[in-house]
Amino acid sequence: MTAYHKIRSIEFTGGFLPGVKLEFDETLNCIIGGRGTGKTTVLEAIRYALDRMPDPNADKDRYRAIEKLLQSNLGGGSVRVEIETLDGTCYSVVRGFGESPLVTNDEGTPVEINIGKDIVFGVDVYSQNQIEDIANDAFFQLQLIDKFIHREVDDLDRQIRETTRALEANAARILESRKAVDDLVEATRELPDVAEKIRGFEKGDEGSGGDLLRREHERKSLRAREVQLVETVRNLYGGGIQHINTVVQDLKQRFEDAFDADMAATPNRELVERIRDAAQTAVETVERHLDAAKGVLTSAQTTLKGPQADLAERQALQEKQYRELVDKHEQERAKGVERTRLEQRHADLKAKEKRLQEKRAALAELNQERERLRARLSDIRDERYRLRLGVAERLNEHLSPMIRVRMEQFGNMDEYRSLLNQSMKGSGLRYATIVDRAVERIPPAELASLIQNEDRVTLERELDLDADRATRLVIQLKDKPEVFAIETVELHDRPILELKDGQDYKDSASLSTGQKCTTILPILLMESERPLLIDQPEDNLDNAFVFETIVQSIGEVRGRRQLIFVTHNPNIPVLGDAARVFCLRSTGRSASVAKEGSVDDVAPQIMTVLEGGRAAFEARQKRYGRPMPGTKEA
Template structure:
């Protein structure tokens, strides 16, 4: 009966999402060991069942204070009974009887319990005592007059029934947070309990507590109480959006082949010099496409060159392979990269595998990574761009979208510029052709008058020759119009049909919505008054083919008529004695007229096709200017968060002078002329730098270059005077302006139109309440500020090799507070020699590296890891104790 009840209890706990419980039937231990046996049977049937039951006691001490004692999950029942004996509790439990024994007060005060149980070697370290700390609760220690006893208690945590710390009054909360020195100077961990006593389990899980435990031991609970900010939550915690779960190494000549596991929160890689810490981190970076091999070769430092040599020297060139398992919002992704094909990275997700570029993977998995000493390097003058990237990392998705739009805009801008220049040239050609046609017709008309000036009337073949010629040209022109239009209309309709098909496939999703169904059905059938789009396309194609066929027939019929006319024309020419020269001039001018009319037709077609080119170029330039404004706005919004993100160590602002590098490079490319000195280029740039409205001045320079290009590309015979270019003329001078008029090209102007003024940030360190330029702060101050900013961001995993190298020792403890808070929002992977970071930062996972292999791994709760930290980072237990004695702590 009890066994079945216990199984039902465990099942209900699992339904509620609980993975660990403590059962305290006062101090008897009857139900807990029955439940443990029931759990063993359930796990035998289902080996994957992961559920812990902690044996516990609920006691009331002589001083009228209540406490829970929670033991290791695997504490044997005889040791539980031994603990009861050590506390002088009644031993006649009588488990088969319906009622338990009468609960009495202990003969001991609350603070005596620890030493009583620690006095037994078999019990020492296998329990944790949690006093009742609910203010005004039943037999709580948080009551008036108890402040000294509370402060001196040897207990690191507490519990409260049917309440959470967030429910407390601010003053009571501050006591538990260690903010009132009279009560406590350190924060206590608190476990909320449901106190579920009903047979129907109605209260189970109502006041659950989320606790990070490395193992089902009381020591794990103790570690959680010592680091409540990191390990205890009273509402369901959220994991970071992007995290690295596992690294697999194969074909390494130094690191042991195998798998290295990472915790979703904080991971500390420890070990002596040359143990493989930096190599392990660089392997992670290699899989992410961010290793020393992938760095810009022009900006590599000695350190990155060394890491590049490590990668190339330790990973086998034929079989070296690194695989990284990543979770992106819960979706598993496996990245695999080999040395043999290091230019691509295999991306496996949901059963499909694709090859991606290194750049694409860096975009796919957002991370921030810093090697030894790189944090303080960010403050160097030549590292301004990296500092900007760090500050704006939380908005990287927004910035990436803007950059993608800028890139797309740049491509469209280049095409639009080319079209606008062609339009300008065609308009010039059109105007020139129209003028020339008028002139040629006037000349032909005067010459034709000369043919009949002596009273001799030319034959019909002579006077009608121009009409015959024009008739043939009209047929040819009509053919050209039809052929062009058939191609244009056919392509447009085919493209529209294809795009509509893509847009409506699988739509609507909500079939029950009548409006949606009508819209998508209408688009799918694409019925117009003249029929469906497909029918219209077929009809239009058939009409064009029919008309072209008619033209072919007309050309065939017209050809012999034209030939007969030409024969007669040639005969009549011979009869016009003395007027051969006039006829030859007329024929020559008519030939020129025919050519110019063809040129006019081509120009008119071009002008018609490109009629929107200027407005498109204007719109694209306006769009680019808007994107430039958006870029600055996003950066400015991020700068506003620096003070809070740096824990009040810094503030920042958008610099009054933007980043001129892009437009400076564009000016150099666009106005590169033989023997042109850099001083003249600087004059052009100064025009932008020396005015308040810098974007407006930059646009004026772009406009001058654009107008000059349009003028140059116009018809050679009809250019007229060059446009006014006051800025360029003043900067370059007459000689170089003449050269520029010859050299200006679409490519040069395109470079100018694409260049924008990018935002620049100014960061200030706050020292004693006063801001100082960031570059003037000490390296430790700089690194502390930047590390705080990084920790408070949420831009994917943060990977840093030895952050303490950049930090002053006095600052590290302040950073620890930030680390504890940061772990909820982003995964941390830190290689470190500093015990404060790994231990006080409460690293969920410690990886000990020894000569290229993992010697230990897990949380500090686990003995091998604790020993590894003590020996590697503290110099061993003896050295640690000696220092403690010397400090007289």
Template sequence: MKKIKSIEVRNSRFYQDFRIEFSDKLTCIMGGRGTGKTTLLNFMKVALGYPDFEDKQLGNLLRSNLGAGTITLEIQGETNQIYNLVKTLEDAPQSFILPKLDFIPLSKIFNDIECDFYEAGRIEEIGRSSRDRLALIDKKIKNEISVLMTSMKNMQIELESNALDIKSFSKKIKQFDDVLSQYSDVELEFETFKKQKPLEIGETENKTFEDADRNEGIRLQETRFYNRSVDVFKKFQKDLVETYRPLKNFIDSETQNPEVFQNSGLMKEAQELMTKTVEDIRQAFGKVAGMVKNKQNDLDISFSKLIDIHTEQQASFVTIKQQFDQNREYINKYNLLSKRITDKSILMKDQDDMGKRLKQVKEVRSQLLERLNEYKKSIFGLRLKTVNELNQIFNNEVVITLTYAGIRDDFQEKLRSALKGSGIQYNVIVLKIAERFTPEQFAQVVHDRNASTLMSIKEIDQTRALLIISTLYETELLYEIETMYCDDLPEFKLKIASDSANLENNYRRTDELSMGQRCTTVLPIIFAVSTNPLIIDQPEDNLDNKYITQSIHETIRQQKTNRQLIFITHNPNIPVLSDADHNIFLEYENRQSKILHEGTILEVKQDIINLLEGGALAFERRMETYGYENNL
């Protein structure tokens, strides 16, 4: 079982040197205000390398309370391997495998030793934040979600590259249009000019010249073929490198010491198999790339021969043109117009080729978008399955709902950026579009120039619909919108009544609840989504004692048999009713915090009465007031 075995702090500015051994079940850390309970939680967090502190906050915490001291955390991972983590002020946590203290990067073992920390007030924040609620659900399916998210992000990267290709091809096609506009009447001009042939040029001479001129055009086509062939070879070699790179990156990032795994023998075998496979692929790709390079060299030699032949043929053509010295002006213009027709033909072929490539790239994009949407749906399906499992646990007292792609604030922000400067009063329209469409649905509407679908939104008339489409059509921002991922929206609902025939009326969402009700809703979910060691600062925050007595302590008793719990608390009901297995009382004296007492509930009973109940007199007075006999 994963557990924090101990924490040791030496030479701290704030604490006397101490070592705390934590229970495998429930440990409660108690003491008066300013005794360093929360600081102890923070020391555990930084020793584990958690990155959610801002640098300034982290620096202030360590400088004020750790100084030149050392934090040493001993933790048992999920694989039952035990690690030592050492943290000092200036250095990142250093991790070692016990008992030999072999160094291992913390990143390699982070998942094995992951713990769940909740600072004071954090539970209530989760109830107010849709993204925090989603992150809490994802804890239960962390590994599966991580795999799907990584695949989806890789797909988005491919789509970003694809969008750049589309933009590049579209730009080149537009450039072809601009250039070809200069050749629009060249055929008519050529035919008109040929009718002006001087009478002294005979039919035989004219045919010889026209054949030589036509052959010059053919030579240009031959040169185009060689240049296009070289481009194909170069692109193929580049594609080989791009195909191999993800395999190499996978091996570099995922291969690690097999000893950190529970099934080290099989993991070593699998890693060796993958490494060999990638190396075999590298060698095979290297052979193909070498063969392509050799063929390209052969092509270069062939092209060189062609250039020599073209040079000779062009010299013959120049000789033929010189025979028409008296009509040089006509011959030169004829040759110029003929070349322009050939140039136009080549440009049109290149444009047609570019159009085909653009079509292919767009077809690839459609396939990538389908796969992207499949990942989105798989993520939602996995989360929905998890939500249904959680709802069965809570017996209808707490209900979780999930809406596909329901968190759309990023989509709204992207729309505002896209419509800025369009002349549209877009603030209300953006909200309505984001309510009506997912990003991919909206992008498809714009791609299809489907103004009528946009007009289904009351605030968008035909003029606005056409303006939105013309503003976004084929733009970079539209492609970004098309590949956006909107997180699924979870709602946590608490049952507040049972008298309404409409079941929905018996529940309230956490953003409609009081602070105490929010915590009442979120806390059971925190218990249900993970088996990591759970460290909470003041779990009783905003919870009434009746709820703690009737519900939470039973949940804690059940939880501590399956996972380690470490609570910082001011409420005596938490350790007493939950039968805390180990209890630690801190005391601040002479400008340093120290461990006052530790032990079982019975062993620290007097500390609980003195510090949490307000002392024996206050406790006895309450007992008298409530009418209970004093058995102290």
């Protein structure tokens, strides 16, 4: 038998539904009742308790509407939802409005579980008219595809986030490194001139006395470099200690992040704890070894003081001898002062030249690291696309020929367009048309490359710009954080959901409202381990389609997926043979359960409350030979 998650019950304390408790079957459950009886409140309260509210950024209006409904109907009360995971573990979730969910195990002990993530329990909830919204929005369609592979996609999305953060850090280091290179290039421009002036002094030093004086000048310059060397070594020791501290803290933080609170609720908790303990031991061992390395560097710092003092003492004697020699060559004193200045300046410039070479090498390594990270990001995105393509193929096998699903890799340009618009603010250009052309004609990584290489000719040709506007575009973006963001911006995959209309397939966005629901609903009703909750799945559908699609799909997933529907269409509970039907009623001030039970138990309410209720039972009798409720045969 297929294992799947189940919602066992919901119970209200206070609010509009005080004391109401609905105990659900693991197959089909239907909630019926007149207007204002709290049907939608039940479904949205389950959503709220399980922390599955819509994304306020992507679906702001729906988020606010649900929040307003629950604030009104929960009031100062709370809702308790009992759930059972696919492995048979039971939890209770209690939540009041404006509070966080409190999760307890079957012994009543609070447990640290983020119930809103799919790690422990998954559920799909769709509000009224949300099915139509999915048909109109590529982002919602992608979410729908990903529900079939949510674990794999969640893992890949985590890897994408980590790689993206690494790319952002890499970009910051590249910008910093480029500035350092530019500064050092500027700082060493006078090196050839200084070297030439020193060579002029050397030519003038010909002769025995001059040769001796020249050698002493060279030695004085070398003494200055010796002092710089000692300072460099001292800084390297200190920097090494600081780097070790950073490595230790980063390593500890990464391991701490890896073992988050959600892992405490895994079914293999004892094994996870063993892994965590082993990792902690490894980190502590590494920390001890690195502490030993710090001790070596600290000792080296102390040891350096002895040779440094000896060097200073010896240099003082050498400097005294140098000055005595210069005093003997009084006429060379002025030249000696200038030469000394030039030699010191030359030594400083040579040191900067060496740092420039090191910075250029470091920059080259950063660029190579970026290429590796970009390749990794591309591979992860490709793997995610392959998984989504597999879902599309599965859906086509199940839903063909009436419904066709295709995947277009990188087909959604919304983030690219948004990022370009944001990046061009303050440029002084009328950039709307430029952005549109760039999105249509140039992939993000290629555009970033054109900007960084200052390829104005290609920009002019591809974007229909004159030379001045191409130059201003380059100035706006080159060597800015934005150009690196453009290089790696997410181009989301785009699902294309199509309905067969005659001999042709039409994209869901171009369909009528009824056709949109006809396209999306069969996908929602496919087998899954996650309970499916829908508020009025029959909206905008005729009765023929309700039977052909909804009722037949209910039969296909019976025993393999829990369904909870709020409905006004009697065909769903009657022809779908709902195991539990809950009929709600209202006094205007509060709501309660008027009747609950099987379809036959609640038949009088179905025939009274739902338009076409009697016809639905007659259709059941005709199709399945089951007698009408209330007759002798029943």
